[in-house]
Amino acid sequence: MLIIPEALIADLLSPQDAFDAVEACFKAMAMAQAYNFPVVREALGEGRQYGFKSGLDRLGGQLGVKAGGYFPGNAARGMINHQSSIFLFDPETGRPQAMVGGNLLTALRTAAASALSIDRLARRDARVLGMVGAGHQAGFQLRAAARVRQFEKVVAWNLHPEMLTNLAAIAADLGLPFQAVTLEQLGAEADVIITITSAPAASVLNAHVRAGTHLACMGTDTKGKQEVEASLLARAAVFTDEVAQSVTIGEAQHAVAAGLLQPQAITTLGDVLIGRHAGRPSENAVTLFDGTGVALQDLAVAAKVVERARAMGLGYEVAV
Known part of the structure; x- marks a missing residue:
């Protein structure tokens, strides 16, 4: 078994590699060639989740x-x-093949999924990017979004505004003007909104979002979390990585529970990628990607890392 520690990951996987790997896994899911097993998630108290x-x-x-x-x-x-x-096994024999540090990989694959949704669902003329959230993952989201659209400005809001300095620095590095704004102003200006928080209650309201906006909601991956108002999903064309996760632990859980959205109205992004669904219904439509984070994304990026590590002679082989 090959062990690849966290310290080696940055040299083995680029953001473009992550984008390509996530796209391939979404296509495989849409073609019924790949599937996720039920998620096991436990609250450990004091906000900890495992x-x-x-x-x-x-x-x-x-x-x-x-x-x-x-x-x-x-x-x-x-x-x-x-x-x-992340642990990889031989699908034929079940023998362990690799153990891979998953922290940077999770950040890269989450940002890649968001960027993939922006690339396929946002208006081609989108110029203002709105960021809701300023934690560790937010910087990856901003950089990934900037690779798929020629944004001209970044507007951002965070519950703790002092944390926005990191996003401002990344925007400056990308050559983009940056402005800290209210949620009302963010919704009024942004063509694309990325939400990346661990909030237990909605911050982005239906009234904040104007026609033609694309939202990538990337923070809700557990029962009880919520980033946007449920009525916004009733108004939007909703897409996701996997419908089963979307309606149980994703952003759609609240709209479905309230009877505002039917599961069959949710489209997988994979269906758009393979041409089964057209994607954005119209220029004025609100589109929303519910990014719940599926196991297959993690396996896809980890497999790419293992391939690169073996080719470069990196990592540590252990007998199992």
Whole structure:
């Protein structure tokens, strides 16, 4: 078994690699060549979450599991709050093939999924990017979004506005003007809105969002979390990575529970990628991608890392 520690990941996977891997896994899901197993998620108290996401991609030859979660006290310890590891197995024999550090991979695959939704669903003339949230993942989201659209400005809001300085620095590095705004102003200006928070209650309201906006809602991956008002999903054309997760642990859970959205009205992004669905209904439509984060994304990026590591002679082989 090859062990690839977190410290090696940055040299083994680029943002474009992550984008390509996530696109391929979404297509495999849409063609029924890959599927995710039920998520196991447990609350440990004090805001901590731990769980397992696993799946099988027959097309990509990947079987595995990601173990990890969210530990909000980590920042005070000098670590990021999200901690995870990915394990890959031979889908024919079940023997372990690799253990891969999952922290950077999770950040890259989450940003890639968001960017993929923007690339396929946002208006081609989108020029203002709105960011809701300013934690560790937000910077990855901003950089990934800037690779698929020629944005001219970034507007951002965070519950703790002092945290916006990191996003401002990234925007400056990208050559984009940056402005901290209210949620009302963000909705009035933004053509694309990325929400990336761990909020238990909606911050973006239906009234904030104007016609023609695309939203990538990337923070809700557990029962009880919520980033946008449920009535917004009733108004929008809703897309997701996987419908089963969207309606149980994703942003759609609240709209479905309230009877505002039917599961069959949700389209997978994979269906758009393989041409089964046209995507954006019209220029004035509100589109929303409910990014719940599926196991197959993790397996796809981890497999790419293992391939690169073996070719470069990196990592540590252990007998199992």
